[in-house]
Amino acid sequence: MKTNFLNPELEKMPREQLLALQQERLVRMIRYTAANNAFHRDRYRQAGLDPETFRGIEDMERVPMMSKIDFRNQYPDGMCCVPKNQIVEMHQSSGSTGTPVVMLYTKNDIRMWGECMGRCYRMAGADAADVLQITPTLGLFNGGMGCFHGGRAADMFIVPASSGNTVRQIKLINDFQTKVLIAVVSYGSRIMEVAGEMNVKMPSLKIGIFGAEAFSEGMKEKLRAGLGIEVFDIYGMTETGGIGTLGQDCPAHCGTHVWEDHFYVEIIDPETGKVLPDGEEGELVVTSLSSEAIPVVRFRTGDLTSIISRETCACGRTHLRLAPIKARRDDMIIIKGVNCFPKQIEQSLLKVKGVLPNYQIILDEVNGIQNMHIKVEAEPGVTGYMVEKQLKEDLGFSPDGEVLPPGTLPRQEGKAKRIFRMKNGELIG
Numbered sequence: 001m002k003t004n005f006l007n008p009e010l011e012k013m014p015r016e017q018l019l020a021l022q023q024e025r026l027v028r029m030i031r032y033t034a035a036n037n038a039f040h041r042d043r044y045r046q047a048g049l050d051p052e053t054f055r056g057i058e059d060m061e062r063v064p065m066m067s068k069i070d071f072r073n074q075y076p077d078g079m080c081c082v083p084k085n086q087i088v089e090m091h092q093s094s095g096s097t098g099t100p101v102v103m104l105y106t107k108n109d110i111r112m113w114g115e116c117m118g119r120c121y122r123m124a125g126a127d128a129a130d131v132l133q134i135t136p137t138l139g140l141f142n143g144g145m146g147c148f149h150g151g152r153a154a155d156m157f158i159v160p161a162s163s164g165n166t167v168r169q170i171k172l173i174n175d176f177q178t179k180v181l182i183a184v185v186s187y188g189s190r191i192m193e194v195a196g197e198m199n200v201k202m203p204s205l206k207i208g209i210f211g212a213e214a215f216s217e218g219m220k221e222k223l224r225a226g227l228g229i230e231v232f233d234i235y236g237m238t239e240t241g242g243i244g245t246l247g248q249d250c251p252a253h254c255g256t257h258v259w260e261d262h263f264y265v266e267i268i269d270p271e272t273g274k275v276l277p278d279g280e281e282g283e284l285v286v287t288s289l290s291s292e293a294i295p296v297v298r299f300r301t302g303d304l305t306s307i308i309s310r311e312t313c314a315c316g317r318t319h320l321r322l323a324p325i326k327a328r329r330d331d332m333i334i335i336k337g338v339n340c341f342p343k344q345i346e347q348s349l350l351k352v353k354g355v356l357p358n359y360q361i362i363l364d365e366v367n368g369i370q371n372m373h374i375k376v377e378a379e380p381g382v383t384g385y386m387v388e389k390q391l392k393e394d395l396g397f398s399p400d401g402e403v404l405p406p407g408t409l410p411r412q413e414g415k416a417k418r419i420f421r422m423k424n425g426e427l428i429g
């Protein structure tokens, strides 16, 4: 297994030391946020939490939780803990409900982000001077700039391609001998598709790092086989400071190593808010341990996962591992009394030989009854019946499946829109 380390001392830190570091940083973070920001101060007061008596991990359940709604209510800088002249960068995600979620960064925050991302590259086996092609947008979306800061931290040769112009992306890969390709999952699949249409090989590519969307095993396998690379699953979000802040899997591919010196994670029961034991699936809650501008304290991510292990990994890292993200809580679909998530649908569709990773899930509520219609691209020979049969076998119900020729569905350069909600035939979201 080839894995490299950007900061071996911290990545392989014995767990007792890592825990001691977390304790110290948690205590400091509660006091820091209370001292520097009214939003945090008020919510601690309302919950009866005295920051001066907070002792760390054993007191975490006394700390109130926060969510995306708080980010929206505090738009644009209500959660900031430092004076404006210390802010050096910002990013925002648009979300579906209007008000954006904003993240602000101090110099140290950018350094920390770069280090998290740089660790991810090295963990995937990248060396200094390897060519890194960045395809997430370099702009307001955190994806591109996070990749950039990480590339600098890991001393790589950066090709800042940004999103779009897939033919040019492929030319850049071959002209500059890109070894590490980083992309939103569906864009990785788009590059693979266009290279196939052009009948162009990309032999320099060795490492593909993908994320930002539900990422099924079937999709990982398609990318692995189609691009002839090792595939890594990278995780992060605007609210924790962006891509890579919450880690990635290592070449052992047994879960996402969370950078625990910078983030403390818990899994809660989404209904009761109680912390769940390791191994049980629930909602991920994150607390920043070293962010300065906008640290999160018990932030409910909305993402469903579980803690797989806190044992030292075969790669040598001691930082705990999360299961790949199953879904966002609010993406749960209920059809005929059966619950399912988009990733399960993707996994099921990709089992059908000849089905391509381009699909849409259309949910249409007609007179109070929810129906599901699936449009999927496939090679000739695949029928709607084959798709329906597989879905019935895996999900327990049978949405109607419509098979379309390759290239029919629209392609997106950012996150793919897969779910379309309709009411009595009209698009509502």
Ligand code: DLL
Binding pocket: 093, 136, 142, 143, 183, 184, 210, 211, 212, 213, 214, 215, 233, 234, 235, 236, 237, 238, 239, 242, 243, 244, 301, 303, 324, 325, 327, 328
């Ligand atoms: O999507 C950051 C990112 C960019 C991660 C590029 C990886 C690659 P946001 O736009 O704020 O930030 O969206 C964050 O995307 O809460 C998850 O629901 C989802 N997500 C991110 N990574 C993964 C992943 C970026 N590896 C939201 N698997 C998160 C599944 C993911 N879902």
